[in-house]
Amino acid sequence: MQIDVLVVHSRYNSNFTSELPASPKILHGRDEELSRLVSFVVDRSRPIRVAIMGAGGLGKTTLATAVVQHVDVAMTFVNPRFLVTAEAAVGVDDLLTDMLATFGLSASSDPLASLLQHFRSHERTLLVVDNLETIWNSANAQQRRMTEAVLLKLANVTSLTLIITCRGADLPPDVEWANRDAVVLSTFSPDAALATFTDIAGDVPTPDQPVRDALLKEVDYMPLAVTLLARLVARGKQLRDLDRRWNSVHTGMLRTQPNGRLDNVDASVQLSIAFLPSDDPAPLQLLSLCAQLPDGMRLPVRNELERLCGFRDIEGALDVIQGLALVYVTDDDTIRMLSPIRLYVLEKHRPSAAHRASLLQIYYEIARHAPREIDPQFPAARDRILPELSNLDALLWSEIQHFDEQSSTDLIDAVNTVSRFSLYHVPNERMLTALIPRIEHLPEYLAYSLRILADIQEIRDAYNLSLEAATRARSLYQSLRQRSNAADCDQQMGNIHRLKGNYTEATASLSAARETFNDLDRELETAYCDRDLAVVFYYQRNCDDAAALFTSAREVFLRLNERFAAASCQQMLGDIHRIRGNYQAAETQLESALQTYTSLGSMADIASCSCSLGDVYRLQQRFDAALECLQVAYDIGQKQGDTFHIADALRFRSYVHWDQAQFAQARQLLLDAQRLYESIGDTRDVELCAERLAELDGDEKVGNM
Numbered sequence: 001m002q003i004d005v006l007v008v009h010s011r012y013n014s015n016f017t018s019e020l021p022a023s024p025k026i027l028h029g030r031d032e033e034l035s036r037l038v039s040f041v042v043d044r045s046r047p048i049r050v051a052i053m054g055a056g057g058l059g060k061t062t063l064a065t066a067v068v069q070h071v072d073v074a075m076t077f078v079n080p081r082f083l084v085t086a087e088a089a090v091g092v093d094d095l096l097t098d099m100l101a102t103f104g105l106s107a108s109s110d111p112l113a114s115l116l117q118h119f120r121s122h123e124r125t126l127l128v129v130d131n132l133e134t135i136w137n138s139a140n141a142q143q144r145r146m147t148e149a150v151l152l153k154l155a156n157v158t159s160l161t162l163i164i165t166c167r168g169a170d171l172p173p174d175v176e177w178a179n180r181d182a183v184v185l186s187t188f189s190p191d192a193a194l195a196t197f198t199d200i201a202g203d204v205p206t207p208d209q210p211v212r213d214a215l216l217k218e219v220d221y222m223p224l225a226v227t228l229l230a231r232l233v234a235r236g237k238q239l240r241d242l243d244r245r246w247n248s249v250h251t252g253m254l255r256t257q258p259n260g261r262l263d264n265v266d267a268s269v270q271l272s273i274a275f276l277p278s279d280d281p282a283p284l285q286l287l288s289l290c291a292q293l294p295d296g297m298r299l300p301v302r303n304e305l306e307r308l309c310g311f312r313d314i315e316g317a318l319d320v321i322q323g324l325a326l327v328y329v330t331d332d333d334t335i336r337m338l339s340p341i342r343l344y345v346l347e348k349h350r351p352s353a354a355h356r357a358s359l360l361q362i363y364y365e366i367a368r369h370a371p372r373e374i375d376p377q378f379p380a381a382r383d384r385i386l387p388e389l390s391n392l393d394a395l396l397w398s399e400i401q402h403f404d405e406q407s408s409t410d411l412i413d414a415v416n417t418v419s420r421f422s423l424y425h426v427p428n429e430r431m432l433t434a435l436i437p438r439i440e441h442l443p444e445y446l447a448y449s450l451r452i453l454a455d456i457q458e459i460r461d462a463y464n465l466s467l468e469a470a471t472r473a474r475s476l477y478q479s480l481r482q483r484s485n486a487a488d489c490d491q492q493m494g495n496i497h498r499l500k501g502n503y504t505e506a507t508a509s510l511s512a513a514r515e516t517f518n519d520l521d522r523e524l525e526t527a528y529c530d531r532d533l534a535v536v537f538y539y540q541r542n543c544d545d546a547a548a549l550f551t552s553a554r555e556v557f558l559r560l561n562e563r564f565a566a567a568s569c570q571q572m573l574g575d576i577h578r579i580r581g582n583y584q585a586a587e588t589q590l591e592s593a594l595q596t597y598t599s600l601g602s603m604a605d606i607a608s609c610s611c612s613l614g615d616v617y618r619l620q621q622r623f624d625a626a627l628e629c630l631q632v633a634y635d636i637g638q639k640q641g642d643t644f645h646i647a648d649a650l651r652f653r654s655y656v657h658w659d660q661a662q663f664a665q666a667r668q669l670l671l672d673a674q675r676l677y678e679s680i681g682d683t684r685d686v687e688l689c690a691e692r693l694a695e696l697d698g699d700e701k702v703g704n705m
Helices: 031-041 060-068 071-076 092-102 111-120 141-155 190-201 206-218 223-234 239-253 265-273 282-290 299-309 314-323 339-348 353-368 378-401 409-422 430-438 443-459 463-479 483-499 503-519 523-539 543-559 563-580 583-600 603-619 623-640 643-659 663-679 683-703
Strands: 049-054 081-085 125-130 160-167
Touching (some): 031 060, 031 071, 031 160, 081 092, 206 239, 265 339, 282 299, 282 339, 282 353, 299 314, 353 409, 409 430, 409 443, 483 503, 523 543, 543 563, 603 623, 603 643, 643 683
């Protein structure tokens, strides 16, 4: 139903208008808010005052327009509905004077009194005051008080239904807002963002859809950013080009007009920042520090910053920036920012050198507590650092770009520690590969960084690169006459050779490492070499010598309370029992090892052990249990980007289907596993898959006879 709207034009040359914008053609993801607000506005039982709050760019004006133009609202109000914008107002008096013109009233020495009399003389009027922040968030305290006084008097007119839109999260006080419990708009849901984008830009080709979805996520599904992004695509911009630009200029590309707040994300954000108090630098200082942390500023960090930076009232500063909706605070007391706001502040409002140094000091200390090995303390230490990993990555990466010979070695320590921890979470060599060329003048630090890089590359199945890094690290340690560290590299190189199928070289490197550790009377390190040599024997099908070495090494580990290493020996002994057909013994050993890995939180080892245990269950014809174990291994491999364990899980899963005469599924899984093994240069397992595929063909022919 189309409802006519009476429009009253100002008799003055004014920036204010009562002309209602057209009902928005695109309004996704706001059904709940719209329904709730309309139900308030059409309520005849009491005077209604509604506030629509939130950060710039969330669609407050759009939602208010949808409410005013809603058919139920139009049918409720006999008198016209009015929308006035305070965007261009210098002060509250300016707004009131021009509102007189909006309502066709004569100029008055007391414009507020004239307006109140006008509203009281009409049965029912709907008034929307848009962009109230222009006068209410004024740095002029008197203007703020006057605005609040005007709102209070308007709220006392029972025949007036009042809607305001305002940047920020704090409601103007002393007014009984009908929607007090739900006034702040959120960003779009992913589905609403996609629907909005598609309505504006149309469907995109299938290959570009992941790029589109990633960009929508990058802008945090912020309505203004989504809309501007879609408009750029509608104008012919290519999504892949926009993706590249986003990675370099961020919010700077989200503009369709130079300066308008509704056509430019940067202008919209800066408008909110302009409302920060000019006589108190603390809110902007806190905001600039928050922008350094993509995953938010947690309470312990905030408390440390207060101490180190000398904030007199950090909670007061937080109240200011939260009140302007530049940040929001989650239930766990973490300060967060929408991505477009954070990226704008990150570029335009950098923290002082002293404040940045204090923030780095805090995060260097956090990095120092990252777990370095799998031990009983690992799960708790892991859980403490995981929430800060994204922040550490952002801060350390930024510092690496400016590293020089005068830079603090604290950065190197932090990068090494965080990178080493990634071995137990999601292996990531990005920071190390950027840091290593910058620390050639520090051979001891360089050698340690290379060792960690070799470990990460090994886990990521880049065996040649891993061997290159380990070889270079060993050479540096030898030049520094550090025999123990050089032996560590020999051991590392032996394991890489074993993974490449070079068993002779593996045995030579591991034996050299063992000899050095034995000379240095290092019992634990010697036992580790015995364990790794046993793995080589295992792959050579020399199960007797492998079992003997695993057993002796495990005894040392148990005596020295090295639970993780003892569990690794137990896992291999279980695998040997599996090969020998002792399935019950294999199950006992593997379940015990898996329990230890789980208690220590060692994900890669949980995946490996789950593959072995899954195969034991298969051999016992417990197919459901087998598939469940193998799914665990597959999921961990996917999360960690561990191609080897993904391939292992697929290969063992193929055996489960094979045993149930599900030959098509088994063949496809084996082919998938073979392809993954090929991708990492694992010739041994590629050949194993080829052998199994030939056997599968034979079994299928027999089954079809």
